[in-house]
Amino acid sequence: MSEILTAQSSVxxxxxxSFLGYHVTKCLNKRGIRxxxxxPQGTDTSALQDLNVEIFxxxxxDETSLRAACEKINTVFHLSFLVGLSKALENQxxxxxxxxxxxxxxxxxxxxxxxxxxxxxxxxxxxxxxxQALDETADWDTHHFDLVYAxxxxxxxxxxxxxxxxxxxxxxxxxxxxxxxxxxxxxxxxKLLQAVAAGKLxxxxxxxxxxxxxxxxxEGMLLAAERGRxxxxxxxxxxxxMVEELLKQVASIAGVKPPRWxxxxxxxxxxxAILNTAKTIxxxxxxxxxxxxQILGRYAWYDTTRAQQELGWKPRPLRxxxxxxxxxxxxxxxxxx
Numbered sequence: 125m126s127e128i129l130t131a132q133s134s135v136x137x138x139x140x141x142s143f144l145g146y147h148v149t150k151c152l153n154k155r156g157i158r159x160x161x162x163x164p165q166g167t168d169t170s171a172l173q174d175l176n177v178e179i180f181x182x183x184x185x186d187e188t189s190l191r192a193a194c195e196k197i198n199t200v201f202h203l204s205f206l207v208g209l210s211k212a213l214e215n216q217x218x219x220x221x222x223x224x225x226x227x228x229x230x231x232x233x234x235x236x237x238x239x240x241x242x243x244x245x246x247x248x249x250x251x252x253x254x255x256q257a258l259d260e261t262a263d264w265d266t267h268h269f270d271l272v273y274a275x276x277x278x279x280x281x282x283x284x285x286x287x288x289x290x291x292x293x294x295x296x297x298x299x300x301x302x303x304x305x306x307x308x309x310x311x312x313x314x315k316l317l318q319a320v321a322a323g324k325l326x327x328x329x330x331x332x333x334x335x336x337x338x339x340x341x342x343e344g345m346l347l348a349a350e351r352g353r354x355x356x357x358x359x360x361x362x363x364x365x366m367v368e369e370l371l372k373q374v375a376s377i378a379g380v381k382p383p384r385w386x387x388x389x390x391x392x393x394x395x396x397a398i399l400n401t402a403k404t405i406x407x408x409x410x411x412x413x414x415x416x417x418q419i420l421g422r423y424a425w426y427d428t429t430r431a432q433q434e435l436g437w438k439p440r441p442l443r444x445x446x447x448x449x450x451x452x453x454x455x456x457x458x459x460x461x
Contacts (some may be wrong), residue, residue, distance in 0.1 A: 126239065126293065128350050129199070131156035134238075136197045138162045138228065139204030141171055142304065143311040144243060144341060148201050151342035162193050162204065184224030187197030187231060193363040194235040196294075198381060199349055202228055202242040207231035214272045221276040222283065229287050229294065230374055238439060239293040240284070241349045246300040246334060246359060246426050247271065248278035257330060257364055257427040260357050262297075285355050297345050298360035300426055304338030304445060311338075316444065318453050320371050321378035328368045328383040332423035334361035335370065337445040340437075347435040356430075362439035364425035377446055 129135070135152060139145035140161035147394070152159050153176050160178040163169055169179060182189025184204050194200070206220045208212070209454040225242060232240055252258055252265025258267060264278075281296045288294035303313035313335070319325040352358060375382035431437040 126350055126354075127198070127214035129157060129346055133157050134160065134196055134198045135159040135200045135201065136193055136199070137177075137203065139202070140177065141167055141169060141309070142203055142205075143307050143309050143338060144299070145201075145312075146171055146175075146306065147304070147342040148203060148345050149177060150306075151339075152201075152348055153177075155346070158189070158202075159417040160193060160197065162189075184228050185220065190228055190231040191235065194232050194237055197232075197235070198239070200232050200237055201345060201349070202284075203244070205277065214276075214459065217272060217276045218279070222280045225280040225284055229284055230388045233287065233289075233292045237292065239295070239349060239354075241295050241297060241345055243345070244281040244282045244284075244290065244296040244357065245274060245277040246298045246361065246424060247274035248281050249298055249357075249359060249426065252423045252425060253421075253424070255423050255425045257264060257334075257361075257425040258359075259421075259427040260430055268385060275429050277364045279356065285357065288355035290354075293352075295348045295352040295354060296357040297341075297348050298357055298359045298426075299344075300334030300336045300359070301342045301422065302336045302338050302341055302384050305448045307449075307452070309339075313409065314449060314453060315411070317374050317449055320374045320383070321380060321453070324381050325371070325383050328371060329420050329440050331365060331367045331385055331420050332425050333370060334364050334369055334424055334426045335445070336360055336362045337440055344431060344435065344437045347431075347437050351435045353434065358427050358431045358435060358437075359426045359438065360431055360439075361426040361428050362445065363442040364423075365442070374446055374450070377379055377443075377450055381403055410457055440443060 137159045140149045158176045160180050162180055164183045165181050180193050182193050186270050206217045208217055247269050249258055250262045251269045252267055284294050301313050307314045341360055348358055372382045439461050
């Protein structure tokens with residue numbers, strides 16, 4: 125059952141040192157809440173030093189630590205997931221992302237926790253081949269995205285929502301391409317913006333992205349806990365743009381020239397083939413795989429009508445996000461890992 129989050133709320137956050145987890149934790153602090161945060165032993169917690177948290181050592185892979193972490197908790201925000209592009213990581217991601225979510229929710233339900241909000245992904249909804257935004261009801265068979273990471277996040281979401289019951293509310297939040305300031309881990313979207321601002325991205329391919337401010341994401345997570353319907357998913361997405369349009373805005377703010385060349389998709393396949401050949405020589409995995417090329421020529425655009433109407437959620441202007449992000453990245457070059 126949803127409830128208003130107040131300073132008296134007992135909250136557990138998994139993955140608090142991640143980009144998304146950090147901002148959810150900070151958003152809870154703004155509500156006067158000091159959450160318990162689950163952190164694996166040996167994790168660098170320096171990003172949390174200015175936040176008011178109760179650090180609890182443990183991981184979603186260990187049921188014993190989960191049982192202890194869930195004691196006297198009412199609400200769980202689950203943001204602990206492995207991100208990877210390589211198919212070689214499939215078993216590891218499936219065990220952590222799916223198995224970890226399953227383990228956490230089973231322990232939470234047995235501990236008497238009343239609600240859990242899990243972070244899924246917009247990729248779990250699908251990616252359109254047409255320039256139209258998808259909503260939460262999109263047909264997976266039509267819009268499926270076969271990247272292993274997306275498949276594990278989708279499976280984790282499906283299993284989580286299936287566990288929702290009258291006494292244990294489970295809600296999923298599906299963020300799009302998330303960017304923003306206070307990034308202590310190097311989020312992929314922020315790395316893209318940084319490369320453009322540094323003039324290190326001369327080419328662009330055809331692809332549509334939904335862009336989301338991480339601060340709006342965090343607020344959406346809390347709103348989902350307070351107003352969301354049990355067993356439902358909520359897409360969070362700020363603005364649907366073509367990547368060329370996005371990078372032009374970034375270049376304009378940074379005072380640099382935008383990427384000059386718009387290359388056909390087949391060129392990307394050639395480049396990846398070369399990188400994979402180099403892998404056999406160097407032994408180092410390529411940063412881009414064949415699976416990731418599925419996104420080219422498609423549109424990761426999303427409709428957030430459900431979140432806006434049911435949660436009262438509203439994203440900020442894209443330019444504000446880009447300006448704040450670039451400013452933070454410029455001022456904190458030495459702080460990022």
